[in-house]
Amino acid sequence: MTVWTERSIEERNLLNPGFCAMLLWHAARSYNSQRSNTMAIELSFLVLPFTLHKDTRESLPTSVKTSLPTWLSENPLVQARFGQRASMLCAFTKDALFFGGSRQLLMFANGGVRANEKMKPRVRAFVQIASREVDECAERAEFLGKWLERSGGPEIVLALLGVRP
Amino acid sequence: MSVQILDIVLYSHNGDQRILSLKPGVVNIITGASQTGKSALSDVIDYCFGSSECHVAHGPLRLCVAWYGLRLKLAAGEAFVARRAPPRRAQSSTDYFIATGRTVMIPGATELRATTNLDGAMTVLTSWVGIRDNHHEPPPGQTRASLSATVRHAVALCLQQQDEIISKKHLFHGTTDNWKAQALKDTLPYLLGAVDEDHVRKQGELRRLREKLRAVERRLAEIAALRGDGATKADALLAQARDAGLTQEVTATWENAVSALRAVLSTPLGSVDVGLPDGSEFSRLSTERAELLQAQRRIRSEIEAARAFSNDEKGFSREANEQRARLTTIGIFERGEPGDTCPLCAQDLSGERATPGLAALRQALRDVARRMESVARVEPHIQNAISELELRLQEVQRSLTSNRTQMEAVRAATTAISDTHADSAKKAHVLGRVSLYLESMPDVPDTRDLEEQAESIRAKCKQLEEDLSDERIQEQLASIASLLSEKLTKWARELALEHSEYPMRLDLKKLTLVADTVDGAIPMSRIGSGENGVGFHLIAHLALHQWFVQRRRPVPHFIFFDQPSQVYFPADTDVDGSMGLVPDDDRHRVQQMFRLIFDAVEAVAPGLQVILIEHADLNEAWYRDAIIERWRGGKKLVPEDWKREGESAAE
Numbered sequence: 001m002t003v004w005t006e007r008s009i010e011e012r013n014l015l016n017p018g019f020c021a022m023l024l025w026h027a028a029r030s031y032n033s034q035r036s037n038t039m040a041i042e043l044s045f046l047v048l049p050f051t052l053h054k055d056t057r058e059s060l061p062t063s064v065k066t067s068l069p070t071w072l073s074e075n076p077l078v079q080a081r082f083g084q085r086a087s088m089l090c091a092f093t094k095d096a097l098f099f100g101g102s103r104q105l106l107m108f109a110n111g112g113v114r115a116n117e118k119m120k121p122r123v124r125a126f127v128q129i130a131s132r133e134v135d136e137c138a139e140r141a142e143f144l145g146k147w148l149e150r151s152g153g154p155e156i157v158l159a160l161l162g163v164r165p
Numbered sequence: 166m167s168v169q170i171l172d173i174v175l176y177s178h179n180g181d182q183r184i185l186s187l188k189p190g191v192v193n194i195i196t197g198a199s200q201t202g203k204s205a206l207s208d209v210i211d212y213c214f215g216s217s218e219c220h221v222a223h224g225p226l227r228l229c230v231a232w233y234g235l236r237l238k239l240a241a242g243e244a245f246v247a248r249r250a251p252p253r254r255a256q257s258s259t260d261y262f263i264a265t266g267r268t269v270m271i272p273g274a275t276e277l278r279a280t281t282n283l284d285g286a287m288t289v290l291t292s293w294v295g296i297r298d299n300h301h302e303p304p305p306g307q308t309r310a311s312l313s314a315t316v317r318h319a320v321a322l323c324l325q326q327q328d329e330i331i332s333k334k335h336l337f338h339g340t341t342d343n344w345k346a347q348a349l350k351d352t353l354p355y356l357l358g359a360v361d362e363d364h365v366r367k368q369g370e371l372r373r374l375r376e377k378l379r380a381v382e383r384r385l386a387e388i389a390a391l392r393g394d395g396a397t398k399a400d401a402l403l404a405q406a407r408d409a410g411l412t413q414e415v416t417a418t419w420e421n422a423v424s425a426l427r428a429v430l431s432t433p434l435g436s437v438d439v440g441l442p443d444g445s446e447f448s449r450l451s452t453e454r455a456e457l458l459q460a461q462r463r464i465r466s467e468i469e470a471a472r473a474f475s476n477d478e479k480g481f482s483r484e485a486n487e488q489r490a491r492l493t494t495i496g497i498f499e500r501g502e503p504g505d506t507c508p509l510c511a512q513d514l515s516g517e518r519a520t521p522g523l524a525a526l527r528q529a530l531r532d533v534a535r536r537m538e539s540v541a542r543v544e545p546h547i548q549n550a551i552s553e554l555e556l557r558l559q560e561v562q563r564s565l566t567s568n569r570t571q572m573e574a575v576r577a578a579t580t581a582i583s584d585t586h587a588d589s590a591k592k593a594h595v596l597g598r599v600s601l602y603l604e605s606m607p608d609v610p611d612t613r614d615l616e617e618q619a620e621s622i623r624a625k626c627k628q629l630e631e632d633l634s635d636e637r638i639q640e641q642l643a644s645i646a647s648l649l650s651e652k653l654t655k656w657a658r659e660l661a662l663e664h665s666e667y668p669m670r671l672d673l674k675k676l677t678l679v680a681d682t683v684d685g686a687i688p689m690s691r692i693g694s695g696e697n698g699v700g701f702h703l704i705a706h707l708a709l710h711q712w713f714v715q716r717r718r719p720v721p722h723f724i725f726f727d728q729p730s731q732v733y734f735p736a737d738t739d740v741d742g743s744m745g746l747v748p749d750d751d752r753h754r755v756q757q758m759f760r761l762i763f764d765a766v767e768a769v770a771p772g773l774q775v776i777l778i779e780h781a782d783l784n785e786a787w788y789r790d791a792i793i794e795r796w797r798g799g800k801k802l803v804p805e806d807w808k809r810e811g812e813s814a815a816e
Contacts, residue, residue: 018492130490134490151281155265156280
């Protein structure tokens with residue numbers, strides 16, 4: 001895990017833990033909104049690889065009804081690269097979890113992560129004045145939470161993506 | 166070690182579960198009276214494995230069940246696959262629930278929901294069974310489409326329903342339908358392993374090589390064509406050059422014509438302009454023109470450099486803007502107080518392990534903002550410089566236009582000049598055409614290389630075509646059939662089937678068993694009495710599945726046999742399963758059949774699972790030990806108290 005001070009300027013700014021934590025907040029919140037289940041910690045490591053990479057983000061389906069295995073077989077390149085990307089972004093997810101957790105944006109319970117609903121107005125306010133790309137990432141993170149929840153338990157999702165915790 | 170079944174699970178509309186547990190790698194027997202739901206089990210299994218319609222017969226098993234599920238043992242790990250029962254009056258449902266893991270618990274009814282659809286489930290099941298990329302191209306001249314084997318084709322080899330197992334005409338499940346029979350014939354080569362593992366990759370490579378060959382041949386044709394009319398074109402141009410006074414050469418071959426044209430081209434245009442004795446005004450204007458053109462060129466390149474610089478700056482500011490946008494999210498945290506301990510594991514986080522504090526992020530935000538400011542300040546300077554340059558450019562262009570008008574006027578006034586002008590224009594014209602011709606004609610290409618390339622590609626294509634040829638596959642199939650034949654003949658003799666003194670083999674083109682007698686090859690459909698159908702079915706399926714297990718073929722490693730004893734022991738003579746009314750000879754035959762099944766499974770244990778549905782309840786230890794459920798005296802598959810959808814449980 002590269003220590004903060006050793007990262008490049010671009011990494012620090014574009015992937016700063018405040019931004020990443022905000023994405024995790026969106027994903028955890030929409031995951032929980034489906035059937036009140038808490039998003040497992042392993043699944044939170046999938047949020048950054050899906051939302052930050054432009055091509056992957058844009059190839060996500062528009063409807064949560066799309067079946068995950070079918071979408072994966074139609075986008076084989078995603079599955080091929082996903083494992084690599086996920087491990088590269090692992091450190092950033094961890095930072096985001098700590099950052100968000102120690103500042104009451106995210107809460108941890110039952111081996112999972114929950115979004116702090118009370119922070120909603122502040123999150124919304126800042127996402128709105130930020131750039132269009134930030135808004136897109138946040139919206140996709142929200143979609144991802146719902147979609148992953150509907151696709152079954154954490155094990156089947158990870159197995160389909162070919163990723164091990 | 167492909168797929169085997171661990172449990173069959175039914176869910177009622179009220180959240181109850183009925184679990185039928187099976188053991189992998191051995192024979193599992195379910196005995197019972199009629200009408201208890203035994204035969205419908207194969208329809209349940211088929212439905213979970215993705216049949217397009219639910220063939221479960223109308224009755225409690227169809228009406229009182231909400232979800233059908235299978236807990237499967239995979240090559241690595243376990244899985245649970247459940248499919249919603251068709252709603253009333255519908256033929257199927259596409260709602261699937263799939264879970265997997267190293268071990269999997271049977272989910273409770275409340276956990277079941279649609280997580281994927283039929284296509285998704287098929288994809289997943291096909292990959293679990295071990296089917297990889299494969300593709301069958303029908304031989305040329307046939308109209309049917311090419312297809313790839315899926316789990317549906319593989320599962321058809323695992324089921325033998327009550328009416329199928331005695332059929333003399335059809336050996337495999339579902340093959341009364343011609344399309345299904347043809348599909349099975351097309352996919353058997355892959356499923357048996359007669360098709361090279363690399364088949365699909367080789368097909369792709371063959372396609373690619375053919376494309377390349379076409380491109381090379383096209384190139385060769387182009388060059389030949391060019392040579393062809395090249396000859397006439399080069400000669401014509403040379404004639405024009407002679408006419409314009411640029412050369413004296415007369416040539417015979419194309420190569421010589423080309424080199425003569427090259428010589429012509431190297432004539433500098435400058436020497437074409439005749440020096441003018443008294444055109445001082447004209448020469449002054451010419452010099453002025455040359456200077457203006459140079460100035461124009463210079464200004465243009467300066468403008469370009471300035472624009473490039475400005476673009477870089479724009480790119481930087483876009484990037485910086487995005488960084489700023491992402492950093493502003495710290496505004497969410499403004500008033501939060503960070504702890505020094507990890508919220509997850511309470512480890513101390515201060516010092517080097519600390520994530521950046523808000524202060525560090527605020528500093529980063531300030532740095533980005535400052536850098537953006539400096540970019541913004543530089544921008545207007547560049548813009549001004551560019552505008553200035555553009556004004557100067559316009560001036561120069563105005564001067565050029567007026568210069569041209571003046572020159573035209575002078576020229577028109579002097580006929581001598583205009584003659585020379587015409588002459589030099591003609592020379593310039595011819596030079597232009599020659600130069601275009603020489604440019605568009607490549608340096609005499611060495612077709613030898615290309616021809617060699619074409620030859621080697623052709624040789625590779627031929628080799629691949631042979632590898633992929635139907636003949637090769639048929640050879641492999643024949644070899645596999647001959648390996649199976651030994652087992653088939655041996656077992657046919659053990660069961661004392663008719664014509665078993667002759668060799669038995671599997672005819673994969675006709676999907677049947679054949680006895681090679683002195684009177685010719687006799688297919689199953691023409692052998693002996695009705696009783697013998699079952700024997701053939703048993704030996705064929707057991708031999709195939711032993712092959713699938715030993716060669717690790719991607720077919721599920723279970724067989725479902727539904728009442729092989731029915732010919733000797735029909736349902737109406739069944740009182741308690743003990744076959745008391747059955748003559749001794751027949752009872753012996755039945756026992757032989759069961760013994761064969763058990764021995765075949767043991768020989769490849771724990772690779773093969775057999776699910777045997779029977780009326781008979783043989784009084785032998787090895788048989789009784791394999792019985793997992795007895796459905797007599799009121800016990801059946803679907804409990805009595807399960808209600809249809811909509812009826813309440815407390816009625």
